[in-house]
Amino acid sequence: xxxxxxxxxxxxxxxxxxxxxxxxxxxxxxxxxxxxxxxxxxxxxxxxxxxxxxxxxxxxxxxxxxxxxxxxxxxxxxxxxxxxxxxxxxxxxxxxxxxxxxxxxxxxxxxxxxxxxxxxxxxxxxxxxxxxxxxxxxxxxxxxxxxxxxxxxxxxxxxxxxxxxxxxxxxxxxxxxxxxxxxxxxxxxxxxxxxxxxxxxxxxxxxxxxxxxxxxxxxxxxxxxxxxxxxxxxxxxxxxxxxxxxxxxxxxxxxxxxxxxxxxxxxxxxxxxxxxxxxxxxxxxxxxxxxxxxxxxxxxxxxxxxxxxxxxxxxxxxxxxxxxxxxxxxxxxxxxxxxxxxxxxxxxxxxxxxxxxxxxxxxxxxxxxxxxxxxxxxxxxxx
Numbered sequence: 001x002x003x004x005x006x007x008x009x010x011x012x013x014x015x016x017x018x019x020x021x022x023x024x025x026x027x028x029x030x031x032x033x034x035x036x037x038x039x040x041x042x043x044x045x046x047x048x049x050x051x052x053x054x055x056x057x058x059x060x061x062x063x064x065x066x067x068x069x070x071x072x073x074x075x076x077x078x079x080x081x082x083x084x085x086x087x088x089x090x091x092x093x094x095x096x097x098x099x100x101x102x103x104x105x106x107x108x109x110x111x112x113x114x115x116x117x118x119x120x121x122x123x124x125x126x127x128x129x130x131x132x133x134x135x136x137x138x139x140x141x142x143x144x145x146x147x148x149x150x151x152x153x154x155x156x157x158x159x160x161x162x163x164x165x166x167x168x169x170x171x172x173x174x175x176x177x178x179x180x181x182x183x184x185x186x187x188x189x190x191x192x193x194x195x196x197x198x199x200x201x202x203x204x205x206x207x208x209x210x211x212x213x214x215x216x217x218x219x220x221x222x223x224x225x226x227x228x229x230x231x232x233x234x235x236x237x238x239x240x241x242x243x244x245x246x247x248x249x250x251x252x253x254x255x256x257x258x259x260x261x262x263x264x265x266x267x268x269x270x271x272x273x274x275x276x277x278x279x280x281x282x283x284x285x286x287x288x289x290x291x292x293x294x295x296x297x298x299x300x301x302x303x304x305x306x307x308x309x310x311x312x313x314x315x316x317x318x319x320x321x322x323x324x325x326x327x328x329x330x331x332x333x334x335x336x337x338x339x340x341x342x343x344x345x346x347x348x349x350x351x352x353x354x355x356x357x358x359x360x361x362x363x364x365x366x367x368x369x370x371x372x373x374x375x376x377x378x379x380x381x382x383x
Contacts, residue, residue, distance in 0.1 A: 051343060059179045061350050063186035067194060068225040069232075070095065074191050088191040092184075102269065106262040113259055117291065124291045215370025220357040227353045234316050235271035238278075238308060239264040242285055245304035249289060249297060259288050271312075272349075278309050327356050 022030075050057050070091040077087035190197065198217065202210045243264025250260065263285045270281035282305040290298035327335075332352055339351025364370050 059182040062183045065228050066187050067190040069228040102265050106265040109262045121291045212365050212370050216361040216364035219364045220360040223356050223360040235268050238271045238312050239268035241308035242267045
């Protein structure tokens with residue numbers, strides 16, 4: 001049996017002559033350029049599809065993050081001979097109880113300390129009125145009262161537009177509730193049957209790509225779990241820092257700072273909401289201190305909030321998060337900025353985990369470590 005010699009395609013003479021006229025550097029740059037354009041176009045189309053289907057994509061991403069957080073506990077219960085369905089139910093119920101318990105504790109503390117805060121708010125308003133009247137601007141009590149009544153009248157006049165705006169948010173509220181239900185269902189199925197879902201995804205791929213995709217996907221998943229646990233740690237540090245600052249500040253004044261525990265809880269929960277969460281919870285802490293003790297203690301509290309948030313933004317997030325997810329601190333900052341530009345708050349929240357997963361996936365495939373470490377652990381991803 002004679003073996004056929006491979007056929008070698010030889011470019012026409014005209015094509016070879018044309019290539020000879022183009023400098024080698026230009027040929028290489030052109031080859032890189034059209035490939036880069038193709039990749040950028042594919043990425044743009046993917047981002048456009050994600051934004052268009054965000055009502056479905058965001059709940060699925062939230063469920064993925066919660067799965068990465070709860071899956072180790074579910075697996076531990078299964079190893080302890082618990083039925084998997086019962087383990088999943090216990091993990092989800094524990095999460096709901098923990099979040100609801102923090103909310104209830106904050107509300108209970110607010111209700112208990114509300115009379116004291118209300119009394120201090122009345123005193124603060126009286127002192128503010130007296131201070132404004134004492135300024136050398138010729139403002140008397142009647143002018144101040146007239147200004148306040150004007151503001152209240154403006155609010156009443158615009159009440160109809162406010163109500164209509166609130167009603168227009170009804171669709172957003174409906175989307176939120178639908179997203180919450182979808183997140184819960186996705187979380188149940190990924191915790192209960194996530195491995196079978198992953199095997200189905202691998203079965204869709206070409207057979208030659210399955211082993212590499214499986215190893216890279218597992219590495220990315222471990223990295224995603226690292227991200228979730230570090231995010232919880234960062235939120236806890238934020239809550240302790242701002243809550244402790246409010247408590248220490250209250251030691252120098254009679255009666256102490258009210259609502260210290262609710263402030264810490266709100267900071268902890270708000271830390272999971274990029275940008276807005278930190279601003280709102282920090283503003284609440286400053287407002288409580290201002291009402292309780294006055295302007296200069298509020299300025300000190302503002303400094304404490306800014307200090308904690310700067311440490312969180314420029315030290316904890318880039319260094320701890322960057323180490324845990326194997327992404328350079330600069331890439332973490334740039335990812336959050338790019339994500340917020342593309343998709344707002346949701347983009348800022350999901351930017352780092354998505355970049356971390358993609359980085360781990362590509363690195364694993366490129367390095368070939370999926371051959372030697374088919375089932376990576378946490379230690380393998382942070383080395």
